[in-house]
Amino acid sequence: MAGLSTPHQFDQPTTLAAAVLTDDNRLIVMVIAAVALAALVVAGVLVRQVLAADEGTDKMKEIAVAIQEGANAYLGRQMRTLGVFAVAVFFLLMLLPADDWNQRAGRSVFFLIGAAFSATTGYIGMWLAVRSNVRVAAAAREATPAEGEPEKDLTAVSHKAMKIAFRTGGVVGMFTVGLGLLGASCVVLVYAADAPKVLEGFGLGAALIAMFMRVGGGIFTKAADVGADLVGKVEQGIPEDDPRNAATIADNVGDNVGDCAGMAADLFESYAVTLVAALILGKAAFGDSGLAFPLIVPAIGVLTAMIGIFAVAPRRTDRSGMSAINRGFFISAVISVVLVAVAVFVYLPSSYADLDGVTDEAILGKSGDPRILALLAVAIGIVLAALIQQLTGYFTETTRRPVKDIGKTSLTGPATVVLAGISLGLESAVYTALLIGLGVYGAFLLGGTSIMLALFAVALAGTGLLTTVGVIVAMDTFGPVSDNAQGIAEMSGDVEGAGAQVLTDLDAVGNTTKAITKGIAIATAVLAASALFGSYRDAILTAANDVGEKVSGEGAPMNLMMDISQPNNLVGLIAGAAVVFLFSGLAINAVSRSAGAVVYEVRRQFREHPGIMDYTEKPEYGRVVDICTKDALRELTTPGLLAVLTPIAIGFTLGVGALGSFLAGAIGTGTLMAVFLANSGGAWDNAKKLVEDGHHGGKGSEAHAATVIGDTIGDPFKDTAGPAINPLLKVMNLVALLIAPAVVKFSYGEDKSVGMRVLIAVLSIAVIVGAVYVSKRRGIAVGDEGGDEGGAERVAKSPDPAVVS
Numbered sequence: 001m002a003g004l005s006t007p008h009q010f011d012q013p014t015t016l017a018a019a020v021l022t023d024d025n026r027l028i029v030m031v032i033a034a035v036a037l038a039a040l041v042v043a044g045v046l047v048r049q050v051l052a053a054d055e056g057t058d059k060m061k062e063i064a065v066a067i068q069e070g071a072n073a074y075l076g077r078q079m080r081t082l083g084v085f086a087v088a089v090f091f092l093l094m095l096l097p098a099d100d101w102n103q104r105a106g107r108s109v110f111f112l113i114g115a116a117f118s119a120t121t122g123y124i125g126m127w128l129a130v131r132s133n134v135r136v137a138a139a140a141r142e143a144t145p146a147e148g149e150p151e152k153d154l155t156a157v158s159h160k161a162m163k164i165a166f167r168t169g170g171v172v173g174m175f176t177v178g179l180g181l182l183g184a185s186c187v188v189l190v191y192a193a194d195a196p197k198v199l200e201g202f203g204l205g206a207a208l209i210a211m212f213m214r215v216g217g218g219i220f221t222k223a224a225d226v227g228a229d230l231v232g233k234v235e236q237g238i239p240e241d242d243p244r245n246a247a248t249i250a251d252n253v254g255d256n257v258g259d260c261a262g263m264a265a266d267l268f269e270s271y272a273v274t275l276v277a278a279l280i281l282g283k284a285a286f287g288d289s290g291l292a293f294p295l296i297v298p299a300i301g302v303l304t305a306m307i308g309i310f311a312v313a314p315r316r317t318d319r320s321g322m323s324a325i326n327r328g329f330f331i332s333a334v335i336s337v338v339l340v341a342v343a344v345f346v347y348l349p350s351s352y353a354d355l356d357g358v359t360d361e362a363i364l365g366k367s368g369d370p371r372i373l374a375l376l377a378v379a380i381g382i383v384l385a386a387l388i389q390q391l392t393g394y395f396t397e398t399t400r401r402p403v404k405d406i407g408k409t410s411l412t413g414p415a416t417v418v419l420a421g422i423s424l425g426l427e428s429a430v431y432t433a434l435l436i437g438l439g440v441y442g443a444f445l446l447g448g449t450s451i452m453l454a455l456f457a458v459a460l461a462g463t464g465l466l467t468t469v470g471v472i473v474a475m476d477t478f479g480p481v482s483d484n485a486q487g488i489a490e491m492s493g494d495v496e497g498a499g500a501q502v503l504t505d506l507d508a509v510g511n512t513t514k515a516i517t518k519g520i521a522i523a524t525a526v527l528a529a530s531a532l533f534g535s536y537r538d539a540i541l542t543a544a545n546d547v548g549e550k551v552s553g554e555g556a557p558m559n560l561m562m563d564i565s566q567p568n569n570l571v572g573l574i575a576g577a578a579v580v581f582l583f584s585g586l587a588i589n590a591v592s593r594s595a596g597a598v599v600y601e602v603r604r605q606f607r608e609h610p611g612i613m614d615y616t617e618k619p620e621y622g623r624v625v626d627i628c629t630k631d632a633l634r635e636l637t638t639p640g641l642l643a644v645l646t647p648i649a650i651g652f653t654l655g656v657g658a659l660g661s662f663l664a665g666a667i668g669t670g671t672l673m674a675v676f677l678a679n680s681g682g683a684w685d686n687a688k689k690l691v692e693d694g695h696h697g698g699k700g701s702e703a704h705a706a707t708v709i710g711d712t713i714g715d716p717f718k719d720t721a722g723p724a725i726n727p728l729l730k731v732m733n734l735v736a737l738l739i740a741p742a743v744v745k746f747s748y749g750e751d752k753s754v755g756m757r758v759l760i761a762v763l764s765i766a767v768i769v770g771a772v773y774v775s776k777r778r779g780i781a782v783g784d785e786g787g788d789e790g791g792a793e794r795v796a797k798s799p800d801p802a803v804v805s
Contacts, residue, residue, distance in 0.1 A: 020357060021192035025292040028347075032292075032299040033185035039178030039302045039470075046171045046309075047128060053164050056138030059492040063249075064134035067484065070253035070625045071130050074220060074632070075123060075261060081633055082212050085640070086115050089208065093201055097543075097741040103194055107201035110187055114205030114272055117179040118265045122213050125172040125264035125477055126256045132168035133252075133484035136161045136506070140489065143499040158502045159314040162321050165481045165506065169474030170309035172264045177302045177470045180206075180271035181295065184279070188291060195291065196280035203276035204734045206269035208640070210262075211727035215587060215639050217262035218720030220632040221254025222591045224624060225719075226712045227598025233708050236606065236613075237700060241490035244612050246605045246619035247598055250628050252487045258719055259480035259514065266726055267473050267517070270524040271298070273730045274466055277531030278459040284538065285456035286370065287357025289348060296347065297378055297463040300339045305470020308332025312474075321509040322397065325478070329389060329471050333382050336467040344375045362450045373446045377457040381464025381527065384439040385472070385520050388432060392519040395428040396682035397512045398690055402428075406687035406710070410696050410703035417687065417710035425680025425717075432519055432675040436526050455534030462527035465520070476517035479510030508689045515682030518723050522674040525726040529667045532733040536663065539737055540656050543744035564661055572650050572658030576665025576732075579646050580673050583728055584721040586638055586775060591716035594631035598624055638775040639724070641767060643731040649764035651736065651743045652757045659736050659743065666732055674725040681718025684710040 021029075055061050090108045098104040139161035143152050183202055188195040228247035232238050241248050275294060282290025312328035314321060349355060352366045395402050402424050409416040443461040447454025486503040489495035495503065564570045601623055611617030651659040688707040690696070697703040746753045746760075 020288055021188065021195075021291050022288050022356075025288060026189065028292045029185050029188050029295060032295045033182055033189070035299045035302050036178045036182035036185060039174045039181070039306070042306055043171045043174035043178065046167050046174065050128065050132050050135065050164055050168050050171070053135040054138045055134050056141060057492065057494045060134050060137055060488055060494055063488050063491050064130065066249050066621065067133070067252045067256070067488075068130040070249060071126050071256045073625070074253065074257050074629045075126060077629060077633060078213070078216055078257075079119060079123075081636065082115075082119070082209060085212075086112060086205070086209070089204075093204075093738070096738050097745060098197065099194070103191075103197050106187075106191055106194070106198040109201070110183070110198050111201035111205040113183060114202035114269075115209045116205075117183055118206040118209040118268050118272070119213070121172070121175050121179055121268040122210075122261035122265035124175050126261040128168050128171050129256050129260040129477060129481050129484065132164060132481050134488050136165045136481060136485035137489045137492075137495055137503065139164055140485065140499045140502040140506075141495045143502050144495065144497045152498070154498055154502065155314075155316050157499070158321070158505065161485070161502060162314055162324070162506060163312070165478045165485070165510075166312050166325070166474055167309065168481050169477030170470075172260070172477045173305055173309065173470040173473035176264060176268045176271060176473045177298065177305060177466075180268055180275065181298055181302060183272065184275045185295060188279070188295065193283065193291070196276070196283055199276040199279055200734060200738055203269070203273040204731070204738070206265075206272040207727050207730045207734060208644075210265040210269035211643060211724060211731055212636050212640055213265040214262040214724040214727055215720070216632045216636045217254070217258035218587065218716070218724060219590045219594055219635050220628045221251070221258030222715040222720050223594030223598055223631060224250035224254045224628050225715050226591065226595040227602055227624070229708055229712050230595070230599055231602040231606070234705055235603075239490055239699070241487035243491040243493075244615070244619060246602045246612075246621055247624045248487065248491060249621035250598070250624040252484050253625060254628065255480040255483050255487075259483075260477055263476045263514075263517065263521075263723065264473060266723060267469055267476070267521060267524075269727055269730065270521060270528065271466055271469055273532070273734065274459070274462040274524060274528040276734075277528050277535055278456075278463050280535045280538075281452065281456040281459045281531060284360070285358070285363060285450075285452045286348075287355045289355060289357075290456070293347060293374065294459070294463055296343050297340055297460070298466045298469075300343060301336055301467030301470060304332045304336045304339065304467060307335060308471040309474050320399065321506060322393065322512060325475055325509070325513060326389070329468065329475070330386065332471050333386055333468055336464075337379055337382055340378045340464070340467070341375055344371045344378075348374055360450070360452060363453055366448065366450060366453070368448075373453065373457055374460060377443045377446055377460035378464035378467075380439050380443050381461035382467060384435065384461065384523055385465050385468045387435055388519045388523055389516050391428070391431055391435065392516045392679065392682075393512055395424060395679050396515040396686055398508050398686045403683050403686045403690065406683055407690040407695055407707070410687065410691055410706040410710075413702075414706040414709040417684070417706045418713060421680045421684045421687070421710050421714060424683050425676040428679040429672045429675040432522075432679075433671050436523050436671060439523070440527065440530050452534075452538075455531060458527060458534070459531035462524060462531055465524055465527060468520070469524075472517050472520050475513040479514035482506040482510035504689070504693065508686060511682055511685045511689065515678055515718065518678035518682075518718065519675060521723065521726045522671060522678070525674075525729045526667060526671050529663070529729045529733045532730070532737060533660070533663055533667070536660060536733070536737050536740060539740040540660070540744065543741040544748070563657070566657065568654040568658045569661040572654055572661035573665040575646070575650055576662035576667075577669035578665075579642065579732070580666055580669040580725060580728070582772070583639055583642055584673055584677070584725065586642070586772070587721040587724055588716045590631070590635040590775075591720050594628060594635070597627050597631065601627060635775070638771040639728075641771045643728050644735055645764045645768050647732050647736045648739055649761055649768060651739055652746070652761040652764070655747065656740055656743050659740070663733055663736055666729055670725045670729045674722050677717040677722030677725075679718075681714030681722065684714035685718070687711075
């Protein structure tokens with residue numbers, strides 16, 4: 001933004017003071033809070049059902065306990081690390097501008113609550129997953145008859161195992177929607193019309209913790225997975241979860257701290273941040289009704305998620321487990337549309353003029369029916385989720401052509417497998433981005449000439465997508481639980497034949513569900529970011545008018561603040577795109593470094609303890625767990641600083657217009673990058689499954705080795721860098737929203753201070769550059785002399801942590 005014009009030239013910000021929380025709305029919000037608590041009760045019921053299942057043999061239980069200990073040790077250390085960061089941000093938020101100290105205090109307190117809820121959701125996901133995995137393996141074991149017993153009904157066994165895995169996910173889904181809705185409802189009940197401002201802190205807490213859990217858990221799980229595959233499968237020719245591989249326990253631990261804990265926290269923050277945007281814009285666009293209606297829609301989603309989770313009951317006629325999961329998803333989606341339609345026509349008035357608490361004349365004078373806008377906007381979000389589910393399934397399921405084509409390229413070597421996977425990821429990203437773009441634009445058009453109504457429609461589309469989140473989280477957790485179950489079965493040697501095939505089939509379905517949930521997660525990120533973008537615009541206009549009386553004739557009018565023909569704004573746009581690339585590169589490089597240390601350690605154990613191969617010696621699993629834990633926690637800092645400080649650096653250096661352009665660049669690039677990474681990784685993983693099932697040469701063949709290499713490349717794509725982009729976008733949007741008033745304050749009016757802007761910008765840039773420099777100085781190759789505790793030397797000197805006995 002080059003400057004400000006005289007006050008009468010400004011776009012008028014939306015006045016929010018007129019909106020109040022009426023007694024009727026307060027009662028509705030209390031009912032919504034009760035629905036949120038009901039979700040937690042249902043979660044408790046599902047926990048009892050899962051834990052009632054049989055745990056299998058003593059050997060299986062022993063392996064499961066080792067995984068539990070490793071996961072608890074990692075998450076405990078991670079939480080202590082993040083606790084220090086959370087306290088620092090708590091006090092920093094107190095320094096940012098707000099209308100009064102009540103808002104400031106509430107914003108900081110609910111930042112901690114949002115962070116705690118996000119961490120709790122992730123922890124619960126991990127806690128139950130590490131207990132469910134052995135139960136799924138035990139259920140599959142029933143498929144193999146004992147000597148003298150008749151053949152078992154494989155369909156019934158498969159359905160039992162699948163139900164345990166999916167209801168484990170259901171618990172995480174209920175916690176996600178329950179805590180998200182409970183937190184937002186409590187803020188509205190306590191702060192009423194000030195709730196949107198306080199919710200900015202709640203959303204930031206959820207997003208920051210989710211990003212750290214996503215990055216840290218992703219580095220842990222993929223370092224162990226890649227290291228285990230490269231040494232075990234490729235070099236030693238042993239199965240993926242062979243107990244002779246020292247990295248197997250760490251690999252299974254990683255599934256839980258990365259996929260379960262990380263993704264649960266990720267989708268929780270998507271839930272929280274979308275509600276933040278919807279309530280900020282709802283208060284402006286729909287007045288009094290805007291403080292309650294954005295909560296009614298996800299509350300309906302809580303009820304339909306319960307139905308959807310229990311509706312996932314496999315049938316004999318199903319082609320695969322995905323058929324049952326799809327059925328539960330679509331039943332939930334259809335019921336959501338019907339109930340939302342009822343709520344819309346019961347709750348909202350039939351004309352814009354009847355909306356109480358709205359002061360925008362453009363909205364009050366608008367013709368048409370606000371109920372139609374609300375219903376269509378929510379429906380767009382639900383339909384978008386369904387379309388992305390189908391599109392992602394097409395590109396990642398083992399039964400579809402794209403994955404089969406990658407499987408065929410394995411016959412010509414690793415290079416063609418890699419090229420085919422990259423091609424698939426790039427192409428699928430375009431289709432998914434177009435779908436999301438059309439969804440955003442379709443919702444935007446509903447607002448007509450009112451920019452505020454249009455942005456609120458985008459936010460409502462986000463809440464529509466939230467109605468599916470309970471089932472989506474269940475689908476996601478299903479994946480790592482199935483993966484862990486197969487690992488426990490293989491390590492124990494107690495599940496063979498038909499039982500092993502049941503688990504292989506469930507694992508393939510799990511790969512697809514994980515890819516689908518990542519696609520929908522990025523859609524929620526884009527919708528939330530687009531809605532927050534509108535909130536950012538309003539914050540800028542409000543702040544500009546606050547200082548406008550003291551500024552005149554200094555340059556471009558406020559309504560051109562994001563005109564990219566201005567060089568500073570174009571630079572901001574490019575910087576936003578660049579941050580996504582840098583963030584992704586740092587995350588993948590972190591996996592590469594840590595995986596190198598794992599490879600070295602596993603090779604060392606095979607070399608120094610030859611008895612491992614003939615089972616006369618036991619691998620030291622704890623060493624690999626310790627390597628992955630240390631590396632994952634050490635690598636958290638740089639991506640976190642990048643997300644928080646780059647908006648600050650851009651805003652205070654180039655202005656609010658450049659900061660808005662920065663967000664636009666990040667949203668556009670992040671959408672494409674996240675889908676590309678997720679889909680290519682998921683397709684490579686399932687192409688490997690195809691070959692392992694006997695296609696193109698089967699296990700041990702050259703084709704298998706080729707797909708294993710493709711899978712190891714795809715691992716950090718789909719489980720580290722790709723999903724971490726979702727919280728990255730929302731963290732940057734929320735930081736921009738929070739600092740916007742301060743940027744304007746120090747740029748114009750009587751508080752204008754070039755020195756303060758320069759100081760903040762220089763400090764931010766210095767910290768970013770320093771963090772990236774330190775990260776890049778760490779050894780990339782094992783044994784790097786210049787590396788930070790580097791490679792071989794670090795591993796060789798590492799004491800046995802005895803995390804896993």
